[in-house]
Amino acid sequence: MPQPPIDDEALEKLVRAGDIARRTLEYGRSLIKPGATAREVCEEVEDYIRGQGGSPAFPCNLSVDHVAAHYTPGISDDVKLTPTSVVKLDIGVSVDGYIADTALTVDLSGRHQDLLDASREALEAVIERLRPGISLYEIGKTVESRIRRRGFKVVRNLTGHTIARHMIHAGLSIPNYPDRTVFYKRLQPGTQAAIEPFATNGRGMVVEGGVTNIYAYTGRRPRRGLNEEEKRLLDTIIDRFLTLPFTPRWLVDVMEPSRLEQTVKSLVAKGVLHDYPILVEAGKGLVSQHEHTIVVLKDRVLVTTCKGCQG
Numbered sequence: 001m002p003q004p005p006i007d008d009e010a011l012e013k014l015v016r017a018g019d020i021a022r023r024t025l026e027y028g029r030s031l032i033k034p035g036a037t038a039r040e041v042c043e044e045v046e047d048y049i050r051g052q053g054g055s056p057a058f059p060c061n062l063s064v065d066h067v068a069a070h071y072t073p074g075i076s077d078d079v080k081l082t083p084t085s086v087v088k089l090d091i092g093v094s095v096d097g098y099i100a101d102t103a104l105t106v107d108l109s110g111r112h113q114d115l116l117d118a119s120r121e122a123l124e125a126v127i128e129r130l131r132p133g134i135s136l137y138e139i140g141k142t143v144e145s146r147i148r149r150r151g152f153k154v155v156r157n158l159t160g161h162t163i164a165r166h167m168i169h170a171g172l173s174i175p176n177y178p179d180r181t182v183f184y185k186r187l188q189p190g191t192q193a194a195i196e197p198f199a200t201n202g203r204g205m206v207v208e209g210g211v212t213n214i215y216a217y218t219g220r221r222p223r224r225g226l227n228e229e230e231k232r233l234l235d236t237i238i239d240r241f242l243t244l245p246f247t248p249r250w251l252v253d254v255m256e257p258s259r260l261e262q263t264v265k266s267l268v269a270k271g272v273l274h275d276y277p278i279l280v281e282a283g284k285g286l287v288s289q290h291e292h293t294i295v296v297l298k299d300r301v302l303v304t305t306c307k308g309c310q311g
């Protein structure tokens with residue numbers, strides 16, 4: 001797919017978002033300790049992003065053990081880290097709608113270094129091969145072979161994704177295995193994307209599990225059928241987040257918590273918001289993840305969330 005070229009102003013903002021994300025991820029890593037709650041880590045991380053002039057492009061995800069993705073603390077529910085937690089910290093930064101998406105895994109037990117190495121080495125191997133026009137098939141093949149070499153499986157139904165302004169998922173999934181259905185698809189100049197290998201000692205698949213705390217506006221506003229409270233909340237959501245993912249924790253200034261949670265749920269039921277279910281490993285395996293954001297230019301590939309990485 002040909003993409004419009006990325007102009008200097010867009011590139012500058014993508015680089016700035018990447019720098020903020022990289023610094024925030026390292027800061028977040030330092031907060032991941034036994035006894036800490038997901039809320040403490042995530043609120044600090046989200047504030048750190050704002051303090052550097054960015055805004056969170058989606059709620060801080062802190063997914064533990066067999067939870068692979070999409071956990072963020074709720075207003076009332078929360079997770080406490082233990083001395084054996086395997087913790088994925090996944091963050092997004094927006095600078096004027098230009099997005100960086102990056103993740104790492106921390107093993108508090110010290111017993112799963114090989115699982116962490118598997119997803120990290122897979123990401124590094126892809127970065128080494130990056131060039132304008134690289135095929136999605138080659139990316140997937142590289143990821144799977146590196147993760148297998150360590151004796152683990154990839155999580156087949158979690159993928160990287162293209163990114164566009166104000167859009168965390170711009171339509172193309174980047175597989176973590178050699179997927180023949182994308183054999184002819186390539187990352188052309190002008191494309192932004194997140195590469196995110198997931199490794200597991202479980203079944204290699206995620207299923208939906210548990211209550212979600214992450215939502216996004218679908219972009220469809222019904223002309224009627226919303227009460228005053230629903231309208232007021234939706235206006236605030238559109239004003240603050242557009243169609244980017246958000247969490248009720250970011251709306252507690254608008255209405256009191258139980259009312260807020262109820263109104264969010266009714267907006268989901270009316271098709272105005274969609275929810276992101278928590279994704280758990282189907283065999284209750286442990287999961288590790290590493291992620292960087294890339295920008296494909298005419299003559300090279302920039303890794304915006306990694307200093308010194310270049311494709």
Ligand code: MN
Nearest residue numbers: 090101102103
């Ligand atoms: Mn991510």
Ligand code: MN
Nearest residue numbers: 101194196291
């Ligand atoms: Mn991502």
